[in-house]
Amino acid sequence: MEQTVEQKLKALWRLQTIHTKIDRIRQVRGELPMEVSDLEDEIAGLETRIEKIRSELDEMEDSIVNRRNMITDAQAAIKKYEGQLNDVKNNREYDAITKEIEIQGLDIQVSEKKIREFEFEIKNKTEVYESTLATLESAKRDLEVKKGELDTITAETQKEEDDLLNQAEDADKDIEERLIRVYRRLRTTYKNGLAVVSIDRDSCSGCHNKIPPQMQLEIRQRKKIIVCEHCGRILVDEALVQEVESSLVA
DSSP, X not given: OOOOXXXXXXXXXXXXXXXXXXXXXXXHHTTHHHHHHHHHHHHHHXXXXXXXXXXXXXXXXXXXXXXXXXXXXXXXXXXXXXHHGGGOOSHHHHHHHHHHHHHHHHHHHHHHHHHHHHHHHHHHHHHHHHHHHHHHHHHHHHHHHHHHHHHHHHHHHHHHHHHHHHHHHHHHTTSOHHHHHHHHHHXXXXXXXXXXXXXXXXXXXXXXXXXXXXXXXXXXXXXXXXEOTTTOOEEEOHXXXXXXXXXXXX
């Protein structure tokens, strides 16, 4: 059976009333869900950074071990070459062995320089590592607190929200598809989620612009669906609001 305009307006206001209650419940949670999500992302990023720094530290420590082994090998080679100097038969052999000792000495100097560089870098990275660890622990503590707050609020309001969501789903069925599309578009257009608003002191209660007397009369007659000429919200009269709210209480 085709609905009258009045029935359509009442159905729209009923749906708006339910959604407004849901919005208020979610406002109580405030920014907590987003804060929890942001903290989780931050923690994941910090853990990745810590893992990368730890890997770099391990690589540098391995490089120091390798360089120290190279120094040990070079020192052993020098000792061997110095022993061979006693057995040289001519200047050419002496120069060759001396050259090898010099090369090994230079290798030792290079390795010692690299070790100092690695140790300096390790010191700096360790400071960053420890600072990042402290930031991670702080973020984890913040997350635990925020999750606790969110869980408490959710536990207190979840049943009411679920009931209202079910009511909204049922109320949707009483409204034709064309109007539901308009309603949903308006809901997403405005931050306060108000798609259907009443007349308040001769003004649209959505944008607070004055409504001409003739338009107010047409709204009260409920013969057609009228939208605010300023914000585009669907307008209903005060008496209709009271009628719907009385039926909801009953």
